[in-house]
Amino acid sequence: xxxxxxxxxxxxxxxxQNVTLSCEQNLNHDAMYWYRQDPGQGLxxxxxxxxxxxxxxxxxxxxxxxxxxxxxxxxLTVTSAQKNPTAFYxxxxxxxxxxxxxxxxxxGPGTRLTVT
Amino acid sequence: EDQVTQSPEALRLQEGESSSxxxxxxxxGLRGLFWYRQDPGKGPxxxFTLYSAGEEKEKERxxxxxxxxxxxxxxxxxxxxxxxxxxCAVQAxxxxxxxxxxxxxxxxxxx
Numbered sequence: 017x018x019x020x021x022x023x024x025x026x027x028x029x030x031x032x033q034n035v036t037l038s039c040e041q042n043l044n045h046d047a048m049y050w051y052r053q054d055p056g057q058g059l060x061x062x063x064x065x066x067x068x069x070x071x072x073x074x075x076x077x078x079x080x081x082x083x084x085x086x087x088x089x090x091x092l093t094v095t096s097a098q099k100n101p102t103a104f105y106x107x108x109x110x111x112x113x114x115x116x117x118x119x120x121x122x123x124g125p126g127t128r129l130t131v132t
Numbered sequence: 133e134d135q136v137t138q139s140p141e142a143l144r145l146q147e148g149e150s151s152s153x154x155x156x157x158x159x160x161g162l163r164g165l166f167w168y169r170q171d172p173g174k175g176p177x178x179x180f181t182l183y184s185a186g187e188e189k190e191k192e193r194x195x196x197x198x199x200x201x202x203x204x205x206x207x208x209x210x211x212x213x214x215x216x217x218x219x220c221a222v223q224a225x226x227x228x229x230x231x232x233x234x235x236x237x238x239x240x241x242x243x
Binding site for chain 2: 106
C-alpha cells in the first residue's frame, strides 16, 4: 500500500534532550512537509522540502532541524532549543505529477511528542 | 499576510440536521482552497480542492463551495460518522507549495 508512515505514534522525552521524528513515504512524491498542531489549533508549517538535498524554513522553524538525503525520507529533529516542544507533529507529501492535483498534500498518521 | 478563519469553532448537530461550516480567507492571489477532515489523533484526510469562485464539489453528504472571500462546507443530513474536525487551508500565488490552515471546526453529530 502506498502512503506515509510516521514513527513512533507516541514519544516521550525529558526536557533538554533532542529527539528525531521519522517520516517515510512510498508515493514517489518530490515535496515533503512537517507541521505542528497544538490542541484546538490549525496546522503550522515547520519545514518543507521540494526536492532531495534542499529544504526551506516554514513559519515556525526555530528549535527544529531537518534533512532530506533521500526522496522517501524527511526526518525532523526537535532540539532542546524548542521552548514548547509538546505537540502533535504531522508529516505530509505532495507531487503534481502523481497526484493529478497540483497542490494536494497527503498526510501521515502523526506523532504525539510529550516533553516533561 | 495570508489568513484563514473558520467558524464556528464547534458545532453540535442532531443526526439529519443539515448545517454549514464557514472558511473566510485573505490571500494575495488564491491558487487553491482545500478542505480536510481530521479524526481525533489522526492525520488530516483530503476532501476537496476548489480553485475559482463559483466552483462546487460534492462527496456523499458533503458539498464545498467557493466565493472570492470565503468557502462553505455544507453537511446534508449528517450521520454520527461525520463527526470530525474539518480543516480549511489556502494556497497563495506567492507562497509556492505552502498551505495556510484555519483553526478548524469540530463537528459532533449525535444520533
